[in-house]
Amino acid sequence: MKILMKIGSFLSLVLTIVPSIIFFVGNLELSQMKGYMGIGMVLWFVTAPFWINKPSKSEQL
Amino acid sequence: MSNSFLKKVVGETNEYERTPIPSESLKGGKSFLGMYAGEHTAGTEFVIGPLFVAHGVSAGDLIFGLLIGNLLAVLSWGLITGPIAASKRLTLYYQLERIAGKNVVRWYNLVNSLMFCFLAGSMIAVSATAVGIPFDLEMPTLTDWLPRTPGWILTVLLMGGVITLVAIQGYSQVSKFANVMSPWMILVFFAAAIVGLAQLGVGSFESLISIAQEVIWNGVPLAGMSKFTIWHIIFFAWFCNMAMHIGMSDLTILRYAKSWTYGFHSFAGVFLGHFVAWIASGILYSVFLQADSDSQEFAPGAIAYETLGIAGAVCVIVAGWTTANPTIYRAGLALQAIFPKVSTWKITAIVGGITSLAACFPALVMKLLDFVALYGLLLMPMGAVIFADFYFSKKMGFQSEAALNSKSDFSIPALLSWVLTLVFCLGLNFFYGIEIFFLGLPGWFVAIAIFIVLSKIKYPLSKSLPL
Numbered sequence: 001m002k003i004l005m006k007i008g009s010f011l012s013l014v015l016t017i018v019p020s021i022i023f024f025v026g027n028l029e030l031s032q033m034k035g036y037m038g039i040g041m042v043l044w045f046v047t048a049p050f051w052i053n054k055p056s057k058s059e060q061l
Numbered sequence: 062m063s064n065s066f067l068k069k070v071v072g073e074t075n076e077y078e079r080t081p082i083p084s085e086s087l088k089g090g091k092s093f094l095g096m097y098a099g100e101h102t103a104g105t106e107f108v109i110g111p112l113f114v115a116h117g118v119s120a121g122d123l124i125f126g127l128l129i130g131n132l133l134a135v136l137s138w139g140l141i142t143g144p145i146a147a148s149k150r151l152t153l154y155y156q157l158e159r160i161a162g163k164n165v166v167r168w169y170n171l172v173n174s175l176m177f178c179f180l181a182g183s184m185i186a187v188s189a190t191a192v193g194i195p196f197d198l199e200m201p202t203l204t205d206w207l208p209r210t211p212g213w214i215l216t217v218l219l220m221g222g223v224i225t226l227v228a229i230q231g232y233s234q235v236s237k238f239a240n241v242m243s244p245w246m247i248l249v250f251f252a253a254a255i256v257g258l259a260q261l262g263v264g265s266f267e268s269l270i271s272i273a274q275e276v277i278w279n280g281v282p283l284a285g286m287s288k289f290t291i292w293h294i295i296f297f298a299w300f301c302n303m304a305m306h307i308g309m310s311d312l313t314i315l316r317y318a319k320s321w322t323y324g325f326h327s328f329a330g331v332f333l334g335h336f337v338a339w340i341a342s343g344i345l346y347s348v349f350l351q352a353d354s355d356s357q358e359f360a361p362g363a364i365a366y367e368t369l370g371i372a373g374a375v376c377v378i379v380a381g382w383t384t385a386n387p388t389i390y391r392a393g394l395a396l397q398a399i400f401p402k403v404s405t406w407k408i409t410a411i412v413g414g415i416t417s418l419a420a421c422f423p424a425l426v427m428k429l430l431d432f433v434a435l436y437g438l439l440l441m442p443m444g445a446v447i448f449a450d451f452y453f454s455k456k457m458g459f460q461s462e463a464a465l466n467s468k469s470d471f472s473i474p475a476l477l478s479w480v481l482t483l484v485f486c487l488g489l490n491f492f493y494g495i496e497i498f499f500l501g502l503p504g505w506f507v508a509i510a511i512f513i514v515l516s517k518i519k520y521p522l523s524k525s526l527p528l
Contacts, residue, residue, distance in 0.1 A: 034371070052241045
């Protein structure tokens with residue numbers, strides 16, 4: 001399960017950054033890029049919390 | 062959430078409050094890299110980059126100023142804060158208490174908590190510029206000091222209320238959430254820069270240079286804004302975290318470092334957050350200005366939404382919220398040290414109320430550069446006191462940790478170093494017109510000099526009690 005979440009998170013980061021690059025080179029409309037980034041955001045929200053488990057700041061303070 | 066959970070949260074935060082960190086609790090360098098990268102990619106970055114554009118900094122001044130200023134900041138963490146943290150392994154507050162005494166630390170905590178409130182307030186206001194988009198909220202402008210509409214007041218008060226409730230009950234969860242969000246937020250900043258450049262017509266390296274110099278950072282300040290030079294950028298980048306490095310707040314964090322060199326790991330934060338993110342948010346603002354060059358509106362949420370869609374707006378909300386929330390909590394802890402008998406949740410609620418009221422005033426956002434500089438300046442002298450006590454007490458012949466060793470709750474040298482340094486800085490500003498961004502450096506040396514002279518008079522080594 002954790003590996004699936006990690007794959008999902010990786011995909012979400014791809015969806016966050018790659019559409020902007022494709023938009024930059026002129027192969028994607030702005031509205032499409034915003035849509036992909038939105039999907040990437042949702043994917044990150046639902047996958048990353050399940051495997052990223054860094055020490056909290058409260059533990060560091 | 063239950064009281065037991067709250068106690069658990071507070072309990073975790075208070076670990077090793079008055080004892081050095083034991084060796085088994087020390088942390089490796091990786092956790093400091095992650096912490097600094099997350100901590101310095103925050104809601105403030107959505108404001109600072111655009112304000113540089115508004116202040117008419119030129120492209121070359123910005124790039125070289127940020128490179129130099131951020132390098133100086135990393136060196137300050139690495140060479141000034143890190144060695145003392147790794148040697149003493151105490152929190153800032155306890156270290157200061159040993160030198161300055163409990164009564165002086167109380168005043169320090171009061172100033173600290175107020176500054177935290179205002180910082181959190183500015184972040185709530187930044188988040189409100191994104192939350193208000195679906196409600197067509199009238200956004201503040203660059204010259205606004207007071208709220209424009211009742212809708213703005215209602216939005217920030219509601220947000221402040223929610224954030225305060227979460228700060229009361231779930232600091233640990235929010236802190237973890239902030240860590241989880243930081244990789245995504247950093248990529249959103251990168252995406253903002255790429256999309257913004259495309260919208261400004263960059264298609265080659267040559268056009269990047271010309272658009273950066275002639276469009277984005279064209280060296281012309283907006284109406285009503287002062288002109289920034291490379292010196293402003295260097296000193297702002299160096300001292301925007303002055304409270305943390307030469308002000309020694311990060312003793313509390315770096316005391317966990319296995320090696321004194323981990324202060325240098327701050328490069329991950331400053332060169333992502335204070336270089337990439339400031340440049341990216343400046344580009345976003347420039348895109349907004351291209352669409353409406355006469356606009357005085359300054360709304361990071363709306364600007365990010367225009368360029369990046371819902372992901373941009375959510376990024377502004379998350380960045381603002383994850384900065385405001387722990388800041389409110391820390392303000393509560395600082396205030397609780399003054400009123401130890403009042404429960405944590407009551408203190409945090411009071412702090413949240415002050416923060417929410419402060420957030421109603423857009424001046425906190427529009428004057429964020431000045432506020433950040435003031436915040437560092439107010440706390441810096443106590444960092445200088447810790448530095449002088451650590452390095453010069455033996456060499457210059459005065460008692461180290463004088464309050465502890467003389468069993469006093471009040472050290473006059475420490476208090477006067479703080480107050481007289483601020484008076485000196487105020488004088489430089491008032492009589493010579495030196496801007497607030499440049500006062501930290503002379504102030505640091507003055508604070509050290511005052512502390513050494515007064516400590517030699519008040520606590521000479523020959524009269525010291527046995528350690």
